[in-house]
Every structure is written in structure tokens, then in C-alpha cells.
Amino acid sequence: MxxxxxxxxxxxxxxxxxxxxxxxxxxxxxxxxxxxxxxxxxxxxxxxxxxxxxxxxxxxxxxxxxxxxxxxxxxxxxxxxxxxxxxxxxxxxxxxxxxxxxxxxxxxxxxxxxxxxxxxxxxxxxxxxxxxxxxxxxxxxxxxxxxxxxxxxxxxxxxxxxxxxxxxxxxxxxxxxxxxxxxxxxxxxxxxxxxxxxxxxxxxxxxxxxxxxxxxxxxxxxxxxxxxxAQGQMEISVELEAPAAEAREALSRVEGVAGVQAVASDAAPGNRHRFLVLARPGADPRAAIFRMAVERRFVLTEMVRERASLEDVFRKLTGGDSSANAPS
Amino acid sequence: MRNITTIARRELGAYFNSPIAYVVVAVFLLLSALLFFNALFIQGQAELRELFNGFWTTLLVAIVGPAISMRLLAEEKQNDTLELLLTMPVTDWQVVLGKYLAALGLFAFAMAMMALFGVSVRLLGPLDLGPALSGFLGLFFTAAAYIAVGLMTSSFTKNQIVAFILGVLICLSLWLIGKVVPVFPPWLQPTLDWLGADSHINNLARGVIDTRDLLYYATIIFSCLLITQTTLESRRWR
The missing domain is CATH 3.40.50.300 (P-loop containing nucleotide triphosphate hydrolases)
Structure with a gap:
């Protein structure tokens, strides 16, 4: 510091x-x-x-x-x-x-x-x-x-x-x-x-x-x-080649996952679907998501940890984004 | 002292890097030459008294003085360069004095050119050197006072035109007061007479160097510089 x-x-x-x-x-x-x-x-x-x-x-x-x-x-x-x-x-x-x-x-x-x-x-x-x-x-x-x-x-x-x-x-x-x-x-x-x-x-x-x-x-x-x-909970962006409803279901049942959100994406062709996974505080469900995908025979095409950018931090702290309160 | 000369040198450089200095000096020389040769040829006087003696010359200096000093602080305020200058290890006084000396230097340069008038009088007939020199001094002191007034008004605003007009107004008031003394009640007259520039420059033009006149110029110069410094200082508290 x-x-x-x-x-x-x-x-x-x-x-x-x-x-x-x-x-x-x-x-x-x-x-x-x-x-x-x-x-x-x-x-x-x-x-x-x-x-x-x-x-x-x-x-x-x-x-x-x-x-x-x-x-x-x-x-x-x-x-x-x-x-x-x-x-x-x-x-x-x-x-x-x-x-x-x-x-x-x-x-x-x-x-x-x-x-x-x-x-x-x-x-x-x-x-x-x-x-x-x-x-x-x-x-x-x-x-x-x-x-x-x-x-x-x-x-x-x-x-x-x-x-x-x-x-x-x-x-x-x-x-x-x-x-x-x-x-x-x-x-x-x-x-x-x-x-x-x-x-x-x-x-x-x-x-x-x-x-x-x-x-x-x-x-x-x-x-x-x-x-x-500013982040507190981990957010993971996941792209799966699988039926949308099924994939979402499966994701939300993975250990350590608090919520799943479907993300509309033009870039995902055919059967691919993108989700934003919110982890429980302190949990890192990335390994579990990978194993789930293997078990269910989904193709995992992408998995990225979303980082809170400093812009987000800035907006949260300086009141530019009043809907979000910084969990600190 | 080193800081004062450093600032003065930069300001002098700035004068000669821009057309203002040349224009102001040229206008000053042209008009004073007009006054001088008017006296020389029309009135047939081979002397410098007319040049130093009150009316037109004082009026001219009341305009030229503020014209020289209007940019000194207003320009720096306009361009925000004042902030950088005042955060360097120099005191506000050093800045004020450095700038004042530079303006004085420019006017001294113009007066050196005026010395040529004296030379031409000398060629035409005997020159009474004493009154000429004291008249010269009187003109310089008047200018020194009016330049200080201009520096002061330059510290009030970031607009050079406003600084100039305000400066000319104050100089003209100082000059006018001497002319309208009889209008005022008697008890006020000595003060006003002292305040007016007229009586002082007339003394010097006659060849009389009186400490009371010198004190007059010193008082005006010091008051204006003090107000300038206070104005600079006041930025901190606003």
C-alpha cells in the first residue's frame, strides 16, 4: 500500500x-x-x-x-x-x-x-x-x-x-x-x-x-x-455449445454458483450460448464448471473471469453509478 | 535580487519579442517629437522645456505608461502562466519588482532615444544642461509612477484592454486633479495639489529638484506596487 x-x-x-x-x-x-x-x-x-x-x-x-x-x-x-x-x-x-x-x-x-x-x-x-x-x-x-x-x-x-x-x-x-x-x-x-x-x-x-x-x-x-x-464476488463469463435451457440449468447447479444470467450474443453462432455466472462470495467455481461441462458433454468454448475494471470502481465510489454499492 | 533580475530579463525579452514594445516606443517617440519640434520650429524655442513642461507630455505618458505595463500580469493571468511562475521558488514581491523594472527599462530605452532631441537642440544653440537633465528626470519619474499604476491595474484583471483603460483613467485623474484644484474647498486644496502630477513635473521641468516631489513619485510607486503585491497574494485566500 x-x-x-x-x-x-x-x-x-x-x-x-x-x-x-x-x-x-x-x-x-x-x-x-x-x-x-x-x-x-x-x-x-x-x-x-x-x-x-x-x-x-x-x-x-x-x-x-x-x-x-x-x-x-x-x-x-x-x-x-x-x-x-x-x-x-x-x-x-x-x-x-x-x-x-x-x-x-x-x-x-x-x-x-x-x-x-x-x-x-x-x-x-x-x-x-x-x-x-x-x-x-x-x-x-x-x-x-x-x-x-x-x-x-x-x-x-x-x-x-x-x-x-x-x-x-x-x-x-x-x-x-x-x-x-x-x-x-x-x-x-x-x-x-x-x-x-x-x-x-x-x-x-x-x-x-x-x-x-x-x-x-x-x-x-x-x-x-x-x-x-470493488468486486467481492467473482463473475465468470462462460460460453457453451449446448441447448440453452439445459446449459443454464446445469450451470446453476454447479457448486459455488450463486446465479446465472443468459447473455444475448450475436457472436455466438449456432448452438453456442453465453452466460454470466455469479459465484458465491469467496468461491471459485471455475474447475467445477469445467467438470460439469465434461460430464454433460457440453463443449466449453470459452470461460473468462470478468474483472471489475477501475472504471467500475471509480463509478461506484464517486457516485456516478448509484445503483451499485461497492461491497468492501 | 537574482530572482528579480531573472524575471526582469525575461519580461524585457518578451517586450522585444513582440510588436507591442516597438509600437509603444514608436508612438511615444513620434508624438513627443511632434511636441518637441512644434516648440522648436513654430515657437522658435531651442529648449526642451516644452517637452517636459506639463500638459501634453504628461498626457502622453499617462497613456504610454499603462500601455507598457498592461500586459505584465494580465497576460500571465490570461494564459495561466502566472500559476507556474508563482509556484516557483520566487516571492510575489520579486515577481512584482522584476516586472516593474522591465517596464521601466523599456521606457528608459525610449527616453534614451529622446536624448537625440537634446542633441539636435545642442546643434542649434546652447543647451541649458541643468534644466534639461532635471526635466528628463521629471519625465522619467512621472512615467515610473504611471507605469506602476498600469502594473497595479494589470493585476486586477486578465483582460489587457481593461487593465489599460483603468490605468489610463487613474493616471488621467492624477493629472487632472492638479488642474482643477481651485474648484475644491480651500482646506482640500493643498492635498489635491500635492496629489496632482502637474505641480511636481512643473518643478522638475523648471530645473528644481525638490525632495517633496521625489517623495510624491516614490509614494505613488510604492503604493501601487504594494497593492499589486497584495492583489497577487489575495489569490491564496479567495
Whole structure:
């Protein structure tokens, strides 16, 4: 559930009100060195607000937050010096070239000109694949490249904590994969928090997921933990070559099966029928289903365990799907 | 200090990377040249007093000042780049001062061009250097104050046009107050006279450098920068 390293981000009872609107309602969490934390939640859940508080852009209404041991409010400059931040939408100075911009960031970040800076710049340019774009105006770059410049400025000072607000939004699938790889690579050494609403991204990149809804944390764990907790009972999709009614009957009598549902499928030709089998809690009736099929001389053409996707978890926890309650 | 110069350097770069700086400087030089040569040829005065002496020039600076500084914060708000800048390890004050210095630098550049007017007067006749320099200084201080006003209004909005118009309005009010002093009750007159830009720039144009006038400019500049900083800071609490 947690990384092995020391606590890099410590958030305690954080609240933020905008007038009467509660954006963040008292959240607490820790992030440890070497963790890549996916920050999930519907729009307006409080992700961006939380990130803005961590980066000292906003002050909390209540509670406190520490980054790398520094309070983001009272020791703001020290905390900021240890954070690399990429706000949503990658706001960069469009009138500067990539190289000019990176030099500007180095100046502000206090990386001395000369050997140190040259090697740092070379490294991030390499890492973000900006080699042949250095002389381009940022405003002329494609969105994917602009995103890479945004990442480059966030990591050039080798921060201990990286905070990325929807780093892949608006990119095409190829660009998304590339940016994810960069994040993953960075995440091997640094602590990373990034927000997203793409679930595959979480599975691809994160070692831990925090789901936030209406300003509150509704789930916290590895992607696998969240999936299994949301699932509770095993669901198995079975396709049999057998008379429909008979097959259904037989399936429901298999040990450990709680219910059987016929699934209409155009893809099943002739005599094939598809069923969704719901197992009793804790039971795994797959072996029994196979033996039943052999005994009854049904042809078992397919048997797949249905996994609750993170999308399902997300919808259940954030109230997008009110009919289903997460059994946890 | 390092952060201030870093920010100032970027802003100056941004000025010269875009057409705004050139347009503003060109308009300023063109109009001030018009005022100057009007004095030189029509009125036959080989001096710079007309250029620095109140009315038209102050009016011109009241427009050019906010035009220079309108983009400083409004543009960054519009493009959301302010968030990234303010989350870097720089204080809000450093951002405000860096931006202010850049705008001042651009105006200083325009004034350096104006020095050519002085050279042409020198060619035509003896130039009274003392009043010329103090007039020059007066113009610079007035501009410094009006640029600070423009920076302040730029922090109020993400719309550069709104920032500009608001800035010009405030500058014009400061300028106008000096003109309409007699209309007000006597007890208010000294304050208003002090508040108006007119009396101060007139002193400097005459070659009189008075600490009270310098204090006037310093007060306006400091108040505007303080309000700018407070406005930036207020984002945290809203």
C-alpha cells in the first residue's frame, strides 16, 4: 500500500473553501519516496485545488501540508524549491524558444550557468525527447511537444516531488504513451503525484491510487486492491455449445454458483450460448464448471473471469453509478 | 535580487519579442517629437522645456505608461502562466519588482532615444544642461509612477484592454486633479495639489529638484506596487 521510503508529502485535515463552496473537505494522506500516486476523481472533486495547495499557489482554509518536510505555508520557498509542478493545460511562455525557456527556469531555480546547467539540460532534453525542438518557439510546438517542455521544466532542478495536473489530457494516444513512459521513468527515483481521469493510465503508471470525490478521499490503495475490493464476488463469463435451457440449468447447479444470467450474443453462432455466472462470495467455481461441462458433454468454448475494471470502481465510489454499492 | 533580475530579463525579452514594445516606443517617440519640434520650429524655442513642461507630455505618458505595463500580469493571468511562475521558488514581491523594472527599462530605452532631441537642440544653440537633465528626470519619474499604476491595474484583471483603460483613467485623474484644484474647498486644496502630477513635473521641468516631489513619485510607486503585491497574494485566500 505504501512505498518503502520516507514520507515526502504529508497532508493532514486539509480543507479549502471558496466562499460557501467546499472544494476540499478535510483530507489526509501521506505519500512516500518512490511512490507514483494517481490522483483520481471527477471534475470538480478537488484534485487541482489540493495540488495548488501543495505547490503553495493557494492557502488552505484549514489543516496543513508538508512537502519534503517543509510546511507549504510557513516554509513555502523551501517546499517549492523541492517541487516540480506542471499545472493543467501546460501554461508556458509561448513567445520563448524551448531553450530560452529552460534557461529561464534554470535561472529561477538557481541552477548555476556552466557545467552543472549544461549537463542538467542535456539530461532533461534527452529524457523528454526535445533534442530537435530546442530552437522552436513554444507557441509553435504541437501539444505533445509542449507537454514535454512542461515536463522538462518540472524536472530540470531534480525535484524530490513531482506534481502533475492532468499531464496527458488532450494528447493523442501515441503521445499519451510517450508521456506516460517519461512519468514512469521519473517515478523510479522521485515521488510523483499526478491527476487524471483515464483509468488505463492509473493501471499503467501508478503504484497507488487515491480517489477523491466531493473533496473527500473515497479510496486509497494499489490499483489491484481497489479492483478486488470493488468486486467481492467473482463473475465468470462462460460460453457453451449446448441447448440453452439445459446449459443454464446445469450451470446453476454447479457448486459455488450463486446465479446465472443468459447473455444475448450475436457472436455466438449456432448452438453456442453465453452466460454470466455469479459465484458465491469467496468461491471459485471455475474447475467445477469445467467438470460439469465434461460430464454433460457440453463443449466449453470459452470461460473468462470478468474483472471489475477501475472504471467500475471509480463509478461506484464517486457516485456516478448509484445503483451499485461497492461491497468492501 | 537574482530572482528579480531573472524575471526582469525575461519580461524585457518578451517586450522585444513582440510588436507591442516597438509600437509603444514608436508612438511615444513620434508624438513627443511632434511636441518637441512644434516648440522648436513654430515657437522658435531651442529648449526642451516644452517637452517636459506639463500638459501634453504628461498626457502622453499617462497613456504610454499603462500601455507598457498592461500586459505584465494580465497576460500571465490570461494564459495561466502566472500559476507556474508563482509556484516557483520566487516571492510575489520579486515577481512584482522584476516586472516593474522591465517596464521601466523599456521606457528608459525610449527616453534614451529622446536624448537625440537634446542633441539636435545642442546643434542649434546652447543647451541649458541643468534644466534639461532635471526635466528628463521629471519625465522619467512621472512615467515610473504611471507605469506602476498600469502594473497595479494589470493585476486586477486578465483582460489587457481593461487593465489599460483603468490605468489610463487613474493616471488621467492624477493629472487632472492638479488642474482643477481651485474648484475644491480651500482646506482640500493643498492635498489635491500635492496629489496632482502637474505641480511636481512643473518643478522638475523648471530645473528644481525638490525632495517633496521625489517623495510624491516614490509614494505613488510604492503604493501601487504594494497593492499589486497584495492583489497577487489575495489569490491564496479567495
Amino acid at each position: 505504501t512505498g518503502t521510503g520516507k514520507t515526502m508529502i504529508h497532508v493532514e485535515g486539509l480543507t479549502k473553501h471558496y466562499g460557501n463552496v467546499v472544494a476540499v473537505a478535510g483530507i489526509s494522506f501521506d505519500v512516500h519516496a518512490g511512490e507514483v500516486l494517481g490522483f483520481l476523481g471527477p471534475n470538480g472533486a478537488g484534485k487541482t485545488t489540493t495540488m495548488r495547495i501543495l505547490t503553495s499557489y493557494l492557502s488552505p482554509t484549514g489543516g496543513r501540508a508538508e512537502v519534503a518536510g517543509f510546511d507549504v505555508f510557513t516554509q513555502s520557498l523551501q517546499a517549492r524549491a523541492r517541487i516540480g509542478y506542471l499545472p493543467e493545460g501546460t501554461p508556458l511562455y509561448r513567445d520563448m524558444t524551448v531553450l530560452e525557456y529552460l534557461h529561464f527556469v534554470c535561472d529561477v531555480r538557481g541552477i548555476p550557468r556552466g557545467e552543472t546547467r549544461t549537463s542538467r539540460l542535456r539530461r532533461v532534453v534527452d529524457q523528454c525527447g526535445l533534442g530537435d525542438r530546442l530552437g522552436f518557439l513554444i507557441g509553435e510546438l504541437s501539444k505533445g511537444f509542449r507537454q514535454r517542455v512542461g515536463l522538462a521544466q518540472a524536472i530540470v532542478h531534480e525535484p524530490e516531488v513531482l506534481i502533475l495536473d492532468e499531464p496527458t489530457s488532450g494528447l493523442d494516444p501515441n503521445q499519451i504513451v510517450e508521456i506516460r513512459q517519461v512519468i514512469k521513468q521519473i517515478g523510479q527515483e522521485k515521488t510523483v503525484i499526478f491527476s487524471t481521469h483515464i483509468m488505463q493510465e492509473v493501471q499503467a503508471v501508478c503504484s497507488r491510487v487515491l480517489i477523491i470525490s466531493d473533496g473527500k478521499i473515497v479510496a486509497d490503495g494499489t490499483p489491484e486492491q481497489l479492483q478486488s475490493s
